[in-house]
Amino acid sequence: MEKRMCLACGELVVGRSDKRFCHDACRNAYNNKRNSLPNSFVRKINDILKRNRQVLGKILGKEKMQKVSREKLLSKGFDFDFFTNQLSNAKGQIYFFVYEYGYLPLDEDVFLVVRQKTSE
Ligand SMILES: [Zn+2]
Numbered sequence: 001m002e003k004r005m006c007l008a009c010g011e012l013v014v015g016r017s018d019k020r021f022c023h024d025a026c027r028n029a030y031n032n033k034r035n036s037l038p039n040s041f042v043r044k045i046n047d048i049l050k051r052n053r054q055v056l057g058k059i060l061g062k063e064k065m066q067k068v069s070r071e072k073l074l075s076k077g078f079d080f081d082f083f084t085n086q087l088s089n090a091k092g093q094i095y096f097f098v099y100e101y102g103y104l105p106l107d108e109d110v111f112l113v114v115r116q117k118t119s120e
Pocket residue numbers: 006007008009010011021022023026
């Protein structure tokens with residue numbers, strides 16, 4: 001039988017196979033921490049970034065670069081307020097990156113989606 005450790009304190013959990021905590025107090029402590037404000041704030045932003053990354057990844061597919069309209073990005077749930085980093089190229093154009101996917105505003109309504117070259 002597989003040994004399970006309590007998610008809150010790391011003690012061995014005995015009992016039903018779906019039990020994740022050694023004690024009610026541990027479950028409560030864990031859930032309180034998980035739902036605390038700073039954590040839920042971080043989770044919310046992570047969720048937005050994840051969705052943005054997914055949207056860019058889907059648009060790019062297997063292409064190296066792909067033009068897309070602002071309208072299409074918005075319709076997929078893209079949130080322009082959230083990105084992970086910015087990179088500027090030799091021309092001084094600024095790309096907004098969400099993890100490995102980036103976009104360059106070509107004008108008000110058109111963006112060029114790219115994938116960051118990785119060294120691997
Ligand atoms: Zn515990």
